[in-house]
Amino acid sequence: MRLRTTLRLTAGQIADVREHLFREDHDEHAAILLVGSRVRPGRTTLLARELHLLSDDEFPPGEHGYRQIAPQVLARLGNRAFTERLGLISLHSHPGADRDVCLSGDDLAGHRRVFGHLLDIVGGRPVGGLALGQRAADGEIWLKPEVISRLEKLEVVGERMESFGARPAGQLGRAGGRYDRQIQLFGTKGQRLLGGLRVAVVGLGGGGSLLVEQLAHLGVGEIIAVDFDTVAEHNLSRIVGATARDARRHTKKVQVSRRLVRRIDPSVRFTTVDGDVVDADVAAQLTDVDWILLASDTHSSRLVVNAIAQAYLIPTVQIGAKVDGRADGTIEQIYCAVRPVLAPEGCLYCAGVIDQQALQRETATEEERVAQDYLGGDSGVVDPSVITLNAVGAAGAMNVLLLSAVGLGQSGLGAHQLHTPADGAWLKLQVERDPACLWCSAASHSRFARGDDASLPVRRSDARRPHARPWRFRPAWGRLRRPRGGPSPAK
Numbered sequence: 001m002r003l004r005t006t007l008r009l010t011a012g013q014i015a016d017v018r019e020h021l022f023r024e025d026h027d028e029h030a031a032i033l034l035v036g037s038r039v040r041p042g043r044t045t046l047l048a049r050e051l052h053l054l055s056d057d058e059f060p061p062g063e064h065g066y067r068q069i070a071p072q073v074l075a076r077l078g079n080r081a082f083t084e085r086l087g088l089i090s091l092h093s094h095p096g097a098d099r100d101v102c103l104s105g106d107d108l109a110g111h112r113r114v115f116g117h118l119l120d121i122v123g124g125r126p127v128g129g130l131a132l133g134q135r136a137a138d139g140e141i142w143l144k145p146e147v148i149s150r151l152e153k154l155e156v157v158g159e160r161m162e163s164f165g166a167r168p169a170g171q172l173g174r175a176g177g178r179y180d181r182q183i184q185l186f187g188t189k190g191q192r193l194l195g196g197l198r199v200a201v202v203g204l205g206g207g208g209s210l211l212v213e214q215l216a217h218l219g220v221g222e223i224i225a226v227d228f229d230t231v232a233e234h235n236l237s238r239i240v241g242a243t244a245r246d247a248r249r250h251t252k253k254v255q256v257s258r259r260l261v262r263r264i265d266p267s268v269r270f271t272t273v274d275g276d277v278v279d280a281d282v283a284a285q286l287t288d289v290d291w292i293l294l295a296s297d298t299h300s301s302r303l304v305v306n307a308i309a310q311a312y313l314i315p316t317v318q319i320g321a322k323v324d325g326r327a328d329g330t331i332e333q334i335y336c337a338v339r340p341v342l343a344p345e346g347c348l349y350c351a352g353v354i355d356q357q358a359l360q361r362e363t364a365t366e367e368e369r370v371a372q373d374y375l376g377g378d379s380g381v382v383d384p385s386v387i388t389l390n391a392v393g394a395a396g397a398m399n400v401l402l403l404s405a406v407g408l409g410q411s412g413l414g415a416h417q418l419h420t421p422a423d424g425a426w427l428k429l430q431v432e433r434d435p436a437c438l439w440c441s442a443a444s445h446s447r448f449a450r451g452d453d454a455s456l457p458v459r460r461s462d463a464r465r466p467h468a469r470p471w472r473f474r475p476a477w478g479r480l481r482r483p484r485g486g487p488s489p490a491k
Helices: 011-021 071-084 105-121 177-195 206-218 244-249 253-264 280-284 299-312 356-362 366-372 387-405 474-481
Strands: 004-010 030-040 043-053 087-093 127-133 136-144 147-157 162-164 198-202 222-226 269-273 291-294 316-325 331-341 416-420 425-429
Touching: 004 011, 004 030, 004 136, 011 030, 011 043, 011 087, 011 147, 030 071, 043 071, 043 087, 043 136, 043 299, 071 087, 071 105, 105 127, 105 136, 127 147, 177 387, 198 206, 206 222, 206 253, 206 316, 206 387, 222 253, 253 269, 291 299, 291 387, 299 316, 299 331, 299 356, 316 387, 331 387, 387 416
Parallel strands: 004 043, 004 147, 087 127, 198 222, 198 291, 222 269, 291 316
Antiparallel strands: 030 043, 030 087, 127 136, 136 147, 147 162, 316 331, 331 416, 416 425
């Protein structure tokens, strides 16, 4: 079986790496990443959690003339990796290299001398060594002494995504006539990048169905559609592709979306997930996608998807629309929200859009709902919703995905945006990161970039809504709201 290994960093981390490694002195410089991981048969994704930039004293010339990381540095950071349950990846520059780089024989010999021992220090977590050019990376990853993988690619998550390996990809031909107008904007390479994406859409109501429709028209490679609900009559004004017959037959929303995609472009792979993202088995299917688009209106789904985005460094956009009313029944304001989560920036918990009381209501049993009268005696409340409001959010989310994925994103693309259609105003919101956030912070207790070691806030029963007794957040509320932990790691 071919082993495929990817290293994923944030935009901030790669900027710091490039500034440190590629200096005007044209000498070699080094850094160490402590990484979480997602390990599946044949494929490993390493997730950069901590970046440690090494001084020249920590990366001195070796006895054979080339530079080596000082043993005491490997011991110190190896012990930290063991304590934090992380892998360790060393990085060093090849001065003058840009789009083409290769590990040298000295690099590989150094790996053979050190990595077996380093695997013992970190407790069997992945260890590796990478040589970097400005836009190229070659590496060797040791999963076990007898299981060694060559780095397939390095991915950068941020407002402008990057992906590169040891050398440039081969020449690309045209991607097909149906995409010619798109190619005029972002080129054949951009279209091929879209064709390689696996995008999950969580929630297939008014907003989610529009997201699926646009993804199919753009020509993404695969859509993973997640929803447990069926079509009702009140959905027909908003769900793209739904018919009166679907409402009568209570057709699953995932099946309506599948039918829609087949009509638009049968070559797009479509995977249905008939379930709730708060269930562990459903959430697990989102940990290996390239993007998540969240169009569900529950706070529990926001919490779970935000946790996945931070733990696995998966770019995400949450959309929603809200109508604020007055006591007399008149409308005070209408909002449309587009909230990118480009880890670690844009955390939905830090943004204050995951409400504790709403989570408690959503995770209550039916008996608890009645006893506490959460909905004022009306369990059939349907919030106001209009397809034009859904369309604003869907278009905003798709532009974030599109421009970031094809490399056209600029600074500010990842800001949360709030639109008030009544006056046509757009407001950009800067999310302030809580230094103790359980999901996105660098504090020792956080789930950020921990991959499979992250404890996700999911329901672990095989039961399903609406009669399942759900999981509980309540024992962790104090820790979730204002977590306390050890000191943040030094850069």
